[in-house]
Amino acid sequence: MATMQSSYKPHYYNVVHPLKDVPEQKCSSEGLGQIAMTPSVRLSLRVLRGYLMLMTVMLLYHVLDLAGALKHFKL
Amino acid sequence: MRVEEAELEVITRPPASGLVVRHSWQKHVLTFLMVFGPGLIVMEADNDAGAVSTYMQAGGQYGLHLLWTLIVLLPVCYFVQEMVARLGIATGKGHAAMIYERFGKWWGRFSLIDLLVVNFLTLITEFAAISLALSALGISPYISVPVSALGLTLMVVTGSYLRWERIVIALCLIDLTWFALAYVVQPDWAAVARSTVNPGIPAGGITSSLVFLVIAIVGTTIAPWQLFFQQSCVAEKRLRFVDLKWARLDTLIGATFTVLVAGAMMLVGNYGFQHRVVFEDPAQLAVAVGPLAGKFVRSGVLLLMVNAAVLGTTAISLASAWAYGEVKGWEHSLHKKLWEAPGFYATYIACVGAAGAFVLIPHVPLQLVIISVQVFAGLILPSAIIFLQLLLNDHALLGDPWVNRPWNNYINWTIIVVLFALSLLLAAQVMLPNLFK
Numbered sequence: 001m002a003t004m005q006s007s008y009k010p011h012y013y014n015v016v017h018p019l020k021d022v023p024e025q026k027c028s029s030e031g032l033g034q035i036a037m038t039p040s041v042r043l044s045l046r047v048l049r050g051y052l053m054l055m056t057v058m059l060l061y062h063v064l065d066l067a068g069a070l071k072h073f074k075l
Numbered sequence: 076m077r078v079e080e081a082e083l084e085v086i087t088r089p090p091a092s093g094l095v096v097r098h099s100w101q102k103h104v105l106t107f108l109m110v111f112g113p114g115l116i117v118m119e120a121d122n123d124a125g126a127v128s129t130y131m132q133a134g135g136q137y138g139l140h141l142l143w144t145l146i147v148l149l150p151v152c153y154f155v156q157e158m159v160a161r162l163g164i165a166t167g168k169g170h171a172a173m174i175y176e177r178f179g180k181w182w183g184r185f186s187l188i189d190l191l192v193v194n195f196l197t198l199i200t201e202f203a204a205i206s207l208a209l210s211a212l213g214i215s216p217y218i219s220v221p222v223s224a225l226g227l228t229l230m231v232v233t234g235s236y237l238r239w240e241r242i243v244i245a246l247c248l249i250d251l252t253w254f255a256l257a258y259v260v261q262p263d264w265a266a267v268a269r270s271t272v273n274p275g276i277p278a279g280g281i282t283s284s285l286v287f288l289v290i291a292i293v294g295t296t297i298a299p300w301q302l303f304f305q306q307s308c309v310a311e312k313r314l315r316f317v318d319l320k321w322a323r324l325d326t327l328i329g330a331t332f333t334v335l336v337a338g339a340m341m342l343v344g345n346y347g348f349q350h351r352v353v354f355e356d357p358a359q360l361a362v363a364v365g366p367l368a369g370k371f372v373r374s375g376v377l378l379l380m381v382n383a384a385v386l387g388t389t390a391i392s393l394a395s396a397w398a399y400g401e402v403k404g405w406e407h408s409l410h411k412k413l414w415e416a417p418g419f420y421a422t423y424i425a426c427v428g429a430a431g432a433f434v435l436i437p438h439v440p441l442q443l444v445i446i447s448v449q450v451f452a453g454l455i456l457p458s459a460i461i462f463l464q465l466l467l468n469d470h471a472l473l474g475d476p477w478v479n480r481p482w483n484n485y486i487n488w489t490i491i492v493v494l495f496a497l498s499l500l501l502a503a504q505v506m507l508p509n510l511f512k
Binding site: 011012013014015016017018019020021023024026027028029032034035036040041044045047048051052054055058059061062 | 092093094095096097098099101102105106109110165166167168173176177178179236237312313314315316318410450454457458461464465466468469471472473474477495499502503505506507
């Protein structure tokens with residue numbers, strides 16, 4: 001708790017620094033496994049894969065271009 | 076949501092003691108001050124050496140014409156980083172760990188390796204900036220770079236997160252000097268106000284260099300390491316659910332401060348534009364405008380460039396060390412002493428040391444490093460931001476209180492689509508330059 005009203009002094013507030021406070025229950029992924037493949041998750045990951053493949057192809061092209069391996073193919 | 080057994084044990088402990096205040100407003104102010112930090116640091120550290128260079132180039136090449144971009148970027152920065160802070164508070168874990176746990180090893184490794192590579196390359200540019208700026212002040216790189224690396228190491232090995240945070244906040248506040256520099260160079264304030272709210276096209280029209288400078292401004296304002304850094308930082312500070320509103324305010328203040336500082340950098344660059352100074356980096360500009368604007372501007376720009384690089388280096392190195400430590404399952408906390416979290420500190424020191432050493436190699440290909448940063452950032456930013464958005468819609472993990480609201484999703488998907496397109500365009504311009512001639 002960030003702030004608590006003291007039981008014996010109802011008009012006073014006890015402000016605790018997060019690092020000095022008692023740990024609280026967080027949202028845990030334990031036992032949940034991987035994220036559920038809903039249509040939006042599946043679509044997002046497909047788009048991401050496509051994007052990364054496109055970037056990889058561009059990067060390969062750039063490396064080959066810098067190495068001079070593509071000069072015979074240029075118009 | 077599940078309660079860990081270890082947590083159950085500590086939850087039953089009596090409430091921790093704190094500071095007692097009498098009024099509700101005192102409670103709010105004090106709580107905010109206790110929570111304040113990660114939002115300001117992540118935003119201001121993003122005004123690193125690369126950002127100083129980009130913003131000053133924007134002012135140097137186009138005067139006041141690109142000031143409006145910063146106003147557009149303010150809400151974008153805030154919405155992205157608010158999601159990061161919310162996820163960090165809800166899970167108490169870093170971004171790299173969450174990607175591993177919810178998307179599997181393949182995506183986890185891809186994100187981690189890409190992050191480590193782009194961060195390392197960015198660190199090289201930070202040390203290059205330190206070397207350039209201090210060389211202009213007469214200090215040899217063989218002194219400035221090792222001393223900076225040592226100072227950056229000493230900052231984190233004290234075994235106290237709060238000590239590190241206070242030092243870094245002080246460094247962030249040094250950036251207030253940019254406002255003094257902007258005032259000294261006496262821009263036309265009416266024109267500044269007009270250009271800020273009215274997107275104008277510079278003389279010469281829309282050219283490819285203008286388009287790519289705008290993209291570079293977007294790229295430098297929203298960097299991939301920021302997502303990993305703030306979430307780990309929030310987890311490190313153990314922010315609680317009730318702190319979320321203050322973490323949001325911290326993030327908003329950080330975003331606003333950063334955008335204002337970026338604007339001041341553009342105004343200083345604009346001084347070079349007005350005096351027809353051609354420059355490739357801020358150190359050159361500082362030296363060139365020194366005789367016109369005075370010693371304060373010359374030394375101010377050079378020292379603030381160093382400050383920007385130091386801020387960027389500590390945040391980026393920590394982003395790498397936290398991410399690597401989380402995934403490896405090592406102790407990864409600034410609360411730990413050096414010998415209690417050796418892997419975590421070794422990663423930080425290795426990042427700082429190797430990047431510093433790289434810069435000292437004679438004839439190092441810095442241009443290749445800068446291009447590689449843009450390419451790898453183009454890979455990591457869209458993927459990291461997609462994972463962030465999907466995690467913030469993960470009802471099984473977060474439950475209804477912490478997932479995105481529909482309006483969050485409309486805004487964030489729009490931002491993601493735009494960032495995807497800009498990242499692709501920037502990467503394409505770097506890798507296929509003939510396409511844009």
